[in-house]
Amino acid sequence: MKALRNFLDKVKPNFEEGGKLSAFRSVFDGFETFLFVPNTVSKSGTHIHDIIDSKRVMSFVVIALIPALLFGMYNVGYQNYLVAGTLDQASFMEVFFYGFLAVLPKIIVSYVVGLGIEFTVAQWKHEEIQEGFLVSGMLIPLIVPVECPLWIIAVATAFAVIFAKEIFGGTGYNIFNVALITRAFLFFAYPTKMSGDQVWIAKESIFGLGNDLAGVDGYTGATALGQVATGSSTTITNAVNQAVDLKDMIIGLMPGSIGETSVIAIMIGAVILLVSGVANWRTMISVFVGGAVTAFLFNAIGSESNQVWNLDWMEHLCVGGFCFGAVFMATDPVTSPRTNSGKYIFGFLIGVVAIVIRCMNPGYPEGMMLAILLMNLFAALIDYCFVQRNINKRLNRLNNK
Amino acid sequence: MSNLKETFLTPLGLNNPVAVQVLGICSALAVTAQLEPAIVMGLSVTIILALANVVISLLRNTIPNRIRIIVQLVVVATLVTIVSEVLKAFAYDVSVALSVYVGLIITNCILMGRLEAFAMANGPVESLIDGIGNGLGYAIILVIVAFIRELFGAGTLFGCQVIPDCLYEAGYMNCGLMLMPPMALIILGCIIWAMRAKNPELQEK
Numbered sequence: 001m002k003a004l005r006n007f008l009d010k011v012k013p014n015f016e017e018g019g020k021l022s023a024f025r026s027v028f029d030g031f032e033t034f035l036f037v038p039n040t041v042s043k044s045g046t047h048i049h050d051i052i053d054s055k056r057v058m059s060f061v062v063i064a065l066i067p068a069l070l071f072g073m074y075n076v077g078y079q080n081y082l083v084a085g086t087l088d089q090a091s092f093m094e095v096f097f098y099g100f101l102a103v104l105p106k107i108i109v110s111y112v113v114g115l116g117i118e119f120t121v122a123q124w125k126h127e128e129i130q131e132g133f134l135v136s137g138m139l140i141p142l143i144v145p146v147e148c149p150l151w152i153i154a155v156a157t158a159f160a161v162i163f164a165k166e167i168f169g170g171t172g173y174n175i176f177n178v179a180l181i182t183r184a185f186l187f188f189a190y191p192t193k194m195s196g197d198q199v200w201i202a203k204e205s206i207f208g209l210g211n212d213l214a215g216v217d218g219y220t221g222a223t224a225l226g227q228v229a230t231g232s233s234t235t236i237t238n239a240v241n242q243a244v245d246l247k248d249m250i251i252g253l254m255p256g257s258i259g260e261t262s263v264i265a266i267m268i269g270a271v272i273l274l275v276s277g278v279a280n281w282r283t284m285i286s287v288f289v290g291g292a293v294t295a296f297l298f299n300a301i302g303s304e305s306n307q308v309w310n311l312d313w314m315e316h317l318c319v320g321g322f323c324f325g326a327v328f329m330a331t332d333p334v335t336s337p338r339t340n341s342g343k344y345i346f347g348f349l350i351g352v353v354a355i356v357i358r359c360m361n362p363g364y365p366e367g368m369m370l371a372i373l374l375m376n377l378f379a380a381l382i383d384y385c386f387v388q389r390n391i392n393k394r395l396n397r398l399n400n401k
Numbered sequence: 402m403s404n405l406k407e408t409f410l411t412p413l414g415l416n417n418p419v420a421v422q423v424l425g426i427c428s429a430l431a432v433t434a435q436l437e438p439a440i441v442m443g444l445s446v447t448i449i450l451a452l453a454n455v456v457i458s459l460l461r462n463t464i465p466n467r468i469r470i471i472v473q474l475v476v477v478a479t480l481v482t483i484v485s486e487v488l489k490a491f492a493y494d495v496s497v498a499l500s501v502y503v504g505l506i507i508t509n510c511i512l513m514g515r516l517e518a519f520a521m522a523n524g525p526v527e528s529l530i531d532g533i534g535n536g537l538g539y540a541i542i543l544v545i546v547a548f549i550r551e552l553f554g555a556g557t558l559f560g561c562q563v564i565p566d567c568l569y570e571a572g573y574m575n576c577g578l579m580l581m582p583p584m585a586l587i588i589l590g591c592i593i594w595a596m597r598a599k600n601p602e603l604q605e606k
Binding site: 163 | 572576579
């Protein structure tokens with residue numbers, strides 16, 4: 001650590017005004033503040049600062065995403081070997097490493113494109129490099145199907161970083177969650193690569209690991225929600241047509257977006273976020289409450305033709321992106337309300353809208369993405385209402401004195 | 402003479418009705434999924450605007466001020482109906498593609514704007530030039546947006562495939578979002594962005 005500090009101090013003069021690499025000042029600054037907490041302090045007045053700056057906050061979210069990422073990698077390998085029927089002969093490391101190789105390029109593409117744009121913009125506008133993409137870059141690979149081609153991830157990431165973030169003013173000013181805009185772009189621009197039953201299971205072997213599934217048939221690649229939405233019963237099967245129960249859904253060895261399948265892995269992340277104080281429990285809890293209540297109501301009404309209505313509320317919360325969205329997306333401090341009472345309303349409505357979209361619109365078997373984006377839009381309005389209510393309450397108190 | 406030239410050229414650039422005055426956005430979003438309807442729409446608006454400008458300019462001294470909007474609407478509606486019938490007779494496919502938007506030219510803000518702001522105060526020749534200029538200014542934006550949308554959304558231009566098959570085999574796919582209205586708005590926003598970046602005098606303080 002000390003050696004790194006010394007090295008940075010040694011090369012620093014090159015990047016300062018007049019140094020020979022001063023054009024790359026913001027790049028250097030970005031790396032330095034990423035590695036070490038900057039020791040700049042305010043010179044005037046009294047300021048209260050959290051000791052954790054936003055780069056460290058972002059790092060906590062990335063750490064919290066690691067369980068879901070590792071499980072997602074294993075699951076990618078697991079699905080491939082399961083469908084090929086060679087799961088018994090493969091070792092744990094083979095299965096995991098295959099998934100690792102399948103997922104890694106997506107992480108690299110997402111970070112290179114997103115950070116590339118951020119660095120370019122910062123350099124161009126002579127600003128510091130903003131840290132927001134640390135989290136978005138990790139979220140993006142986790143919410144796409146494994147068979148999603150790399151170039152469309154690159155296009156969507158570029159679109160989201162430019163149109164959902166930079167034109168709003170950069171990190172902290174975006175009104176929509178950048179990772180979800182990426183997914184929304186992919187979903188509407190390239191629907192065949194984002195939904196259906198062909199994209200959720202990795203189909204090609206990589207460096208001799210895994211299996212080519214070209215000749216294999218008789219498996220279903222649809223996600224749990226996809227199966228229920230198009231099927232005639234609420235029975236959910238895994239890729240090789242064995243029925244699964246709630247326990248399997250919680251463990252999450254099922255087809256789905258890379259990071260969203262395992263409730264356990266996501267809950268480990270949730271605990272990390274809550275203990276470190278990065279995410280707010282109010283939003284998280286109320287998303288689940290909203291989803292549970294709505295799913296329970298739809299289940300109580302029931303439907304002959306649309307099986308999604310008949311799905312048990314527990315299953316609704318465990319399948320698809322519900323948990324992942326509730327834990328990592330809805331709690332995004334930038335795009336959710338600041339007031340505590342606002343967070344309850346915000347979270348509750350996300351849960352409600354997500355289940356309503358799942359049940360009422362057969363075109364979108366997964367409602368979480370659209371629900372969070374819709375509520376992002378209302379976050380500021382919710383805040384405004386609560387702030388105004390507080391102001392009025394206090395005014396009344398003052399006037400009645 | 403230089404005045405006429407200016408009347409013709411400013412709507413194409415610095416005073417573009419769509420990109421600077423932000424008029425006529427609705428139809429610009431609706432008809433630009435393909436190049437052909439966009440061009441027909443642009444030409445229709447140009448013809449109607451030029452003729453309406455001339456007619457109103459000739460009548461401008463006889464129109465009572467109180468009912469001028471009604472008179473303008475009658476003239477525009479007549480011209481729109483004629484163009485719509487001509488399209489149905491000679492270019493049926495395009496008129497189906499444009500559906501209600503030809504009829505809705507009546508409500509296009511560019512028309513009322515030019516009639517009120519220009520034709521009511523200027524002679525027929527200037528009005529004709531102004532109408533053509535503004536119509537073409539509208540058409541240019543439509544064509545740019547439609548070009549981008551059709552190229553990336555369907556891989557075609559004027560219905561002919563221009564993106565080679567080998568690219569599709571290599572994994573390229575058309576962007577479905579390009580065919581939806583939101584993307585037209587975003588492309589339009591980018592055009593306005595580019596124009597304002599190039600001409601700082603267009604930026605509000």
